[in-house]
Amino acid sequence: MSRRIKGLVEFEDDRGAVVRYVRHAHGGGLVSPAARAHESAWLADTSYVEAGAVVHEGARVGAGSWVDTDVVVGARAVVGSNVHLGAGTRVGADARVGAGARLGERVVLEPGATVPADQVVPDETTVAGSGRGRPSGYERAA
Incomplete structure (x- = not known):
């Protein structure tokens, strides 16, 4: 079930709890009232930003994408x-x-890191940024 009230969108989840989101002014993505999305970020209208998440200036989040709880998307990062x-999860500035x-x-995606399309990155992995003279790669956290 979904309900709209002046920019507020409410859903009933599988457990019967009401979950609320507000449409972001730039792109129309759904943002939890307990999340922060910079006004210059672009969130596709079918994207979700959950409670505790932060989307920084100039970041882009594509259609159908889900920014889960307590995620940080850095400045100018692009999420397909x-x-x-x-x-x-932490997505560094200029990461893709x-x-x-x-x-x-x-x-953790270091600044400038890239994760290719359709890639699965395991829990607690660090993806190195390419700015250090090496291609992006994965390392398990210690």
Whole structure:
């Protein structure tokens, strides 16, 4: 069930709890009232930003993407369509996440890092940025 009241969208989840979102002014994505999305960020109208998440200036989140709880999307980062950013994940400034990618919980994308389309990144993995003279790669957190 879905209900709209002046920019507020309410859903009833599988457990019967009411979940509320507000439409972002730039793109129309759904943002939890307990999340922050910078006014210059662009959130596709079918994207979701959950409670505790922060989307910084100039970031872009594509259609059908889900920014889970306590995720940080850095300045100018680009998250493609149909992406899931797991709870507690950190996407650095200027990082890129390709369409269809699935990032586990507490993943860290360093600034400038790239995750290719349809890639699955396990929980607690660090994806190195390419700015250090090496291609983006994965390392398990210690």
